[in-house]
Amino acid sequence: MSLNETFRALSDPTRRQILDLLRRGEMTAGALADRFDMTKPSMSHHFAVLKEADLVTSRREGQQIWYALNTTVVEDVLAWAVQLAADGRDRGGKSE
Amino acid sequence: MSLNETFRALSDPTRRQILDLLRRGEMTAGALADRFDMTKPSMSHHFAVLKEADLVTSRREGQQIWYALNTTVVEDVLAWAVQLAADGRDRGGKSE
DNA sequence: ACGATATTTAGTTGTTAGTCTAATTAGCGA
DNA sequence: TCGCTAATTAGACTAACAACTAAATATCGT
Numbered sequence: 309m310s311l312n313e314t315f316r317a318l319s320d321p322t323r324r325q326i327l328d329l330l331r332r333g334e335m336t337a338g339a340l341a342d343r344f345d346m347t348k349p350s351m352s353h354h355f356a357v358l359k360e361a362d363l364v365t366s367r368r369e370g371q372q373i374w375y376a377l378n379t380t381v382v383e384d385v386l387a388w389a390v391q392l393a394a395d396g397r398d399r400g401g402k403s404e
Numbered sequence: 405m406s407l408n409e410t411f412r413a414l415s416d417p418t419r420r421q422i423l424d425l426l427r428r429g430e431m432t433a434g435a436l437a438d439r440f441d442m443t444k445p446s447m448s449h450h451f452a453v454l455k456e457a458d459l460v461t462s463r464r465e466g467q468q469i470w471y472a473l474n475t476t477v478v479e480d481v482l483a484w485a486v487q488l489a490a491d492g493r494d495r496g497g498k499s500e
Numbered sequence: 501a502c503g504a505t506a507t508t509t510a511g512t513t514g515t516t517a518g519t520c521t522a523a524t525t526a527g528c529g530a
Numbered sequence: 531t532c533g534c535t536a537a538t539t540a541g542a543c544t545a546a547c548a549a550c551t552a553a554a555t556a557t558c559g560t
Contacts, residue, residue, distance in 0.1 A: 315415040320548085321408055327488060337507060350549055352508050357547095371506045371557050382489040389482040392423060393475050416518080433537060446519055448538050453517095467527050467536045 310361075311388060314381055317361035322346070323354050327363060330377040337373045406457075407484060410477055413457035418442065419450050423459060426473040433469045 317323055326340060341351040355375060358364045362381045366373050413419055422436060437447040451471060454460045458477045463470050 311420065312415070312417055315411055315420075319408070319411040319415045322548095324407065324411075331488060338505095341507090347550065348507070349509080349551080353548075356508085368507095368556085373507065377488070379489050382485055386482065386485040386489055389478055389485060392427060392473070393478040393482055412517095418518090434535095437537090442518095443520065444537070445521080445539080449518075452538085464526085464537095469537065 311384070313361045314363065314385060317357050317363055318385070320354070320357075322351075323358055323363075326354060326358065326375075327377060327382075330364065330375060334374045334376045337375065340375065407480070409457045410459065410481060413453050413459055414481070416450070416453075418447075419454055419459075422450060422454065422471075423473060423478075426460065426471060430470045430472040433471065436471065 322344060325344070329335060329340060329343060337352065337355060338348075340355075341348045344351060355364070355366070358375075359366060363378055364375050365378050366375050368374075418440060421440070425431060425436060425439060433448065433451060434444075436451075437444045440447060451460070451462070454471075455462060459474055460471050461474050462472070
């Protein structure tokens with residue numbers, strides 16, 4: 309896993325919105341693209357970045373490609389943040 | 405708060421290492437810079453990005469500037485990831 | 501195999517990011 | 531104020547990014 313790639317992928321608002329939509333379940337590339345004011349090739353680029361970061365998985369079903377959220381990597385981010393926040397707080401003395 | 409800025413700041417490995425060092429407590433700009441194989445101006449740039457993203461705070465004490473981790477924003481990232489992971493898992497059916 | 505639909509790949513362009521060197525600001529002590 | 535140290539700002543250069551249009555690939559139905 310590369311937090312590098314992961315955070316880079318998350319640093320784009322369009323990509324975070326895509327993940328947000330996928331919280332509710334799988335969606336096809338086309339259905340996702342329709343939700344944004346952007347060309348399909350541009351959206352396809354974002355899908356590729358998310359896939360490379362392993363934040364989503366994809367499978368083809370006929371002519372469509374279904375994308376799904378990969379919670380595993382999200383949990384890695386979670387773990388990273390927990391550690392940073394927890395240790396920081398222990399020292400910082402911020403009690404709540 | 406802007407997750408945009410936050411994730412952009414976190415997408416650089418040097419900056420994540422800086423935060424990592426700050427888990428243990430405040431450090432001066434110079435002390436931090438010494439830990440990296442990079443010029444001080446470059447390090448200063450990274451401090452500025454982290455400050456802009458509100459991931460660190462700074463205060464001057466004499467000739468030195470002390471940087472400290474701001475756990476509040478880290479916790480915002482945490483909350484974001486929790487929501488994504490939790491909702492995603494509810495649907496994804498991943499039981500552990 | 502053909503035509504239509506779904507999606508990605510290629511190539512281009514303008515913008516942003518990370519790094520460096522050189523110059524500048526800020527504070528301290530004599 | 532002068533000289534020293536700490537840190538940032540300015541300017542330049544290269545690499546990487548996000549968006550677009552046009553073209554290519556993959557699958558389906560006839």
